Amino acid sequence: MSDFPQYDEAIAKYHKCLNIKTTPVFSWDFHHEFLHELKSSFLDLDKLKLIALQNKWNLDNWDLKTRLKEEVIIVTDVKRTIVFASHNIVKMSGYKAAEVLGKSPKMFQGQETNLVTLNEIRNAIQLQEPFEKTVFNYKKNGTVYACLIKGFPVFNLQGQLSHYIAFEKAA
Template sequence: MKIKQGPLKCWDIYAMHLVEQSKSFKVREDIKALSILKDKYKWNFNIADMLSNKAFDAIVLTSIDREILWVNKGFTKMTGYSTKFALGKQPSFLQGEKTTKASLDTIKTGLQQQSPFTNQIINYKKNGSLYNCELHIYPLKNKADTVTHFIAIEKELRLF
């Protein structure tokens, strides 16, 4: 028995499809931008593998001295801060009164050890509201195996 297919009747399914396409496009856009930086700094890692395995809202690239060099569009959407405002600052500008010392110590230790780590931290948006952020931070090494940058892949978590 052959089933006759008609027009899509559920707009929710179509809308979900469009959302997934949009996310995929944004990931490809981030991969393209980071690939250019990878070539420039001669990093030794696979960007696509790193990004395709994680759900994320924002990406922050810093120098070894933690100066922000690049953020993706998701950073602005998540924090409310423009790229122009963030560039040249340290990510600590997002921290505030409810950011715990334990979270900061974990980040400091992870950066000093120059190995990948995950942490959660309370940060603050431009409008002053706080958000719980899960960080996956990776040291980026050049072909000489020297850490030259750090990349943070960030996901906003619900505060409940």
């Protein structure tokens, strides 16, 4: 085993002759974004579960985990004040979730929002019925976007109206 120094020299010579080009690792940004998105989804799911627990909802009918990945979720109380907005609302509307809490969904409406459609939504809410409508909403910067809204009344375990939940995505 006296050949180790010669072996080490041969390996060092070989590696010096290699023409290796290194590039910076760009995937870290993607990984960070993925982890941030995943963490935010779990936080949103925990918040929704807490609201459901406090108000005695039955969550068996909702696949919230999947919906949080694909849609914006907004929960309003019976007075139609926003009490929850998922983190991904910023991608669709430009508003952060904290900016819409305590406000009415009317904040997204403007001149191009169809009044007939709004009346249909209002009627469905008053009748405590689910609805599915596409409306023109306004982003924080003023741009108009089509928004598909699937809204549902949420009842507590005693059958009393507790909240409204809307699953939204750009149409």
